[in-house]
Amino acid sequence: MTLPDRDMELLKANEDVTLDDIELAEKIDKDDLHTATEERLLRIRNLIREVSREIHKMKGFVRFKHVGKKLKYGYMKPEHDIGLMISEWFAERFPGIIIILGNEEESWVSIRTEKGIESENSGELKDPVEELAEILGAETEKGFEDLWEKYYKSQYAEERKNIELFQKNMPEKFRKRARNVTEEKFYEESLDGFE
């Protein structure tokens, strides 16, 4: 009787998980968690859910810049220990291309080739980007921020303005963790008249 591997992985990735939580989680199954009313089980359910939510948001909100044809990198500063999970997920999405995600303190580097997945933890984001760019003999290309901004704004229906819903779906903490500059700017502009 135990939780599925994926749930255990998510639980262990939570920054707030304790050894007691892990020990208890090893003794329960998915159904126990599903129908739980006891505080300690509810806590485990919430810890798993928090990590799962952050993974889901980061998969959507991270943005890439391109260094030649073989390298992409993007800013990501997750609260939980999900860096490699996300970089490997993107590596599967873009085979043959090096994916680097990271921030001012740490970074995660992954690539998927015919030989499988290869990953590496590294320091500050700019370090592996500069090192790999030099090895590959390529430079950071102009990004598509202007294209995105034009398209993104075209999708806004002002007559349906709903700031609360925006804040719920794209909370500030996630906008900051993925550095969504365009959205942040447009959100602030759209706050006019909102109380």
Add this chain to the structure above:
Amino acid sequence: MTNLEKIARLAEESKYDVVRPEMDSKREFDLQKVSALGEGTKHDVCASTATPRMVDSLDRIGTVSSAGICHSFTPDGRCVSLFKTLYTNGCSQDCRYCPNSASCGADGKTFSYTPEELAKVTLSLYQSNYVEGLFLSSGMGKDEDMVMEELIETVRLLREDYKFEGYIHLKVLPGTSKDYIKRSIGLVDRLSLNIETCSESRMQELTTTKDYRYDILKRQRYIRDLKKRIGLPAGHTTQTIVGASGENDKEIFESMLREYRRMEVKRMYYSAFTPVEETSFEEKENVSTKREHRLYQTDWLFRIYEFEPKEINLAFDEDGFLPEKDPKIEIARHVLDESVDPNEASKERLLRVPGIGPKSASRIVKARQEEKITKRRELAKFGVVLKRARPFLKLNGWKDTTLDRWLT
């Protein structure tokens, strides 16, 4: 050799080189066009990118997700998941609500993409992780089949030449020939054809150039039948404009039943009518998004809660409109003649209590096998919204006053 050097070597040696269009011209994207043709789709509500399609090969750009991903949200709170665009805003139809209509007084500029140009924009956004794929719609130009040919060529280019395996949702234009629908189906995750309104007579309120039965329902049958033969991973969908043709909610509900049961759509979407300046309908009144929301709740009761249509019919008033509040409350007042005991009621009966959904009903049924539920706060832990459920429940023989049902 450091691990980063090894990673660089793996990248250089990998045979899965990036097949992508030459991006030297990326500075030449016509941003005015991107904006104008993007804006033409903003009332198309479907943002789903979930698909069960499996992607095996590594020789590709991108993949899909079984859960769907939102890449952004606009300040209206809606998800931006796809590069949603018109191919052209040129149109020979005279739809009175539409700014692209041939009869529209707006002196707007007509824009069109080429398949290559549109593929490049899609790949640029996708590879930077702004979107999960492409949602391609279009004005009808001079001839729907000519435009469909261009749409299919765009999708073919992405799939075959650029090996793009991201999500693709393609609109079928009203009146499109069966052969074009057949060619589309093998290339995309989802097809859709908007019914726009609920019946032939209501369609006549919107346009003189579209035949509801011939241009729309007949094409939907083609999609339904071809889907069964060829396969369409994320199914087909439709959308209606709420309130543009003077219809009531009951009429929309009846068209909803037809769409789910006969046309076998995966989802029906509802978009509250908003008048657009310089269209024939510019003077019409805006339809409240609350009305749209009630229709989604009704749709949910039918599709997820599996309520019978005759039960849902209890929610409509004598003029055929849904109540101001959640239709489930109105239905509960009719069908729950006695308070519901969560320790004894069947799952079906629990589902009829406002504030109890499929998940919380399952949790109640599972939990009561272990131990009797004696406190309301236990129900809250199962996800029950007590404020709404309380007037319809009975615990330990105690129930709240029936008057509360009417105040809910």
